[in-house]
Amino acid sequence: MLLLVLKDNIRASAACKSWYEAGGSVRVIDKHPWLMCFPKRGNFFEFRDPLHWKLHTLDLPELAESTVCYSRFGWLLMRKASSNDVFFFNPFSRDIISLPMCELDFQQIAFSCPPTSDDCVLLAIKFVPGEVNRVTVSTCNPGATKWITNDFPTFLRLFYMQSNLVYRRDRFYCFNAEGTLYSFEPSYREWSYICADKLRCPYVHENQYMWCGKAVFLVEKKGELFVMFTCSNEKPMVYKLFSMKWKELSRTTLDGMTFFVSFYNSELRNNLPWMRNNVYFSRFGYNRKHCVSFSFDESRYNTPKEWEQWVELCPPQSLWIDTPKNVLDYFL
Secondary structure, eight states, rough: OOSSSSHHHHHHSSHHHHHHHHHHHOOOOOOEEEEEEEEOOSSSSEEOTTTOOOOOOOOEEGGEEEEEEEEEETTTEEEETTSSEEEEEEEEOOEEEEOOOOOOOOEEESSSSSSTTTTTEEEEEEEEEESSOEEEEEEOOOTTTEEEEEEEEOOSSGGGGOOOOOTTTEEEEOOOOTSSSEETTTTTTTEEOOOOOOOOOOOGGGGGGHHHHHEEEEEEEEOOOOOEOOOTTTEEEEEETTTEEEEEOOTTTTOOEEEEEEESSSEEEEEOOTTTTTTEEEEEEEGGSSSSEETTTTTTEEEEEOOOGGGGGSSTTEEEEEOTGGGGGGGO
16 A cells, blocks of 8 residues: 555555555545635634635634735735734734834745744845846845845846745745746845746736736645646646756646645645645635636636636635644634
């Protein structure tokens, strides 16, 4: 059983009771994130398991008058609406980790690992268009007294179309509208582009980027980089970086991967038996009974609607968040 991939493990476990027990003892299944929805008013936040879709709520007055910027590892990175103050917040433990005021009016922000780790570093980016394009980068660590800010020259055009930021092997990565992969190394404060093949969005023309919203998601999983393009109700297209070359993944080569995308973050899971080869968006479907998703196996959306703008699939009122193992205890 140890030599079997997850799909074959599940099939073999159906043979008999003893094989079922053996298969289950060595089976490794990823834990999928939950959908967290922000209220239009008040402090009651909704949480839904995308597999069972039962509604749970938490009263979180700590988030009053704050907006979310990023989410990963079960933590929210928030910014107060009245200032540039940013802070970490865990909605389950209610832990708050304060940060120094960020003077940069950033467009993208991310962090490398849980803020409780000594190695955690934050990166905030602002692209400044003009005759000479430049990018302003600010970094900070939890417990620091100030952010460190530098300007770098860059040739990033259409700065509003860059992907989300991801962290991989001591570097932050982003994907710009011209299909170039850029990175920033916090220790040496080095901003550079990666010598990989350019990969242009296959769906939308440059003059459509403004009204289509974000259409590019960069995802990291176990040191590997993936890019997913999607626009309106078009079929999402997924590429993986192999030896500095982008290779498109088909239904057969996706190998059961599951993508969870939102306006603020993107997650990838490999071993979800009941959710394989799907993209889950952070938007409710009809009658709020499920979230909108796309099945690569069936090549269709589970909500047959003509989406005029891609951002409708990922509204800014919801995001995906990792939950603790005893997550149901927090709602009792």
